Amino acid sequence: MNRSEVRLPSAAKSFTVSARIDRAMDARSRERSQFLVVVRTHYIDEELIKFVRRIESANCDIVIAAEEGKHECIVPADLRKVSLNAESLSRLRLFFKPNAENTIGDAGWRCGDYSLYAAREAFPDYPHYLLIEPDVEIRTADLAQFMDRLARQADRDFMACNLRLAPKRWFWAKTMEAFGQPVWRCIFPFVWASAAALDLALLRRQELSLRAASDETIAEHWPNDEAFVATTLCNSSLQSADFSQMAPQPYDESTVSFHRPFSRALLRSGRPDEKLYHPVLADEQFTRKAEKLLAVAASRKRLAAYHMFTPDFHAALRAECGDEVARDFTRRLEAELRAIGRSRTILAGFLLARKLYHRVVPSAE
Secondary structure, three states, X not given: OOOOOXXXXXXXXXXXXXXXXXXXXXXXXXXXXXXXXXXXXXXXXXXXXXXXXXXXXXXXXXEEEEXXXXXXXXXXXXXXXXXXXXXXXXXXXXXXOXXXXXXXXXXXXXXXXXXXXXXXXXXXXXXXXXXXXXXXXXXXXXXXXXXXXXXXXXXXXEEEEEEEEOOOOOOOHHHHOOOOOOOEEEEEEEEEEEHHHHHHHHHHHHHHHHHHOOOHHHHHOOOOHHHHHHHHHHOXXXXXXXXXXXXXXXXXXXXXXXXXXXXXXXXXXXXXXXXXXXXXXXXXXXXXXXXXXXXXXXXXXXXXXXXXXXHHHHHHHHHHHOHHHHHHHHHHHHHHHHHHHHHOOOHHHHHHHHHHHHHHOOOOO
């Protein structure tokens, strides 16, 4: 045997392999500790804590950003929390307009970026922050591996879903037209941001907040998170990208939207596909979303407004709310579509209504 060749006993080999695995796991842990997961919420319940624990199980650092304009959110003692209330927003010099129901007004739902600024203030040592809302489902068999993929996006300062130039007809576009061109948009339930991106966005929010104090027009048309952050960062020298540019793609337009809800029960009964889903709702939350969508569609009185009521939507409604609720909803949807069909005097319009009716309304038992 050559002196340079040293054969290890089997036990030593096992120890060496185990040590290599441990070092690899430590490296993965250090990668993930390079970002802080920020769970944005206005409530604490059993399902939310399960949601947080699942993220924790992927060895991620995590903090709950709790909107407390109405009441305090009590979290388990071993979890970290940052509060969004009048005191914290004032300290960050961020605009909010209190009302009779909420001490920070609508800032909690309008400005998801406030949660990121609060987390960065409390935990400033992370290079990146990942904001996630409780109605996001990461449909994966290995959440740790999914998070590893995110950790490798260290060269990106800002990532979001549906990140694109905003059409002029978009409601929030007018709130940013005077402060950044072109206006960009995204949706905000799952957002990746670097420390540099958050520092820039916070500075711009603070500058605008100072102006809002003396300009009622700015105060009344305060930009939401989707318009403000996307426009501010995409028009800067920082690196921005849509999440679809990751490989493999973690979402597409069939899995993430603002309006169309997914059934949590149906998603969890299916096979993992390594995709993000939003909004994912269950039980009464799904019912409330369905009723809101039907009310909005009815108020518009246009066939196009009913496009989300597909057979898949009906199946999700049945899965979450039961047959009786689904049948009642279907009867009311049918009545709406028949009324629209009768109101059309042009034959083409009637035929379109009939075609849409048969497509979206499954036969009721």
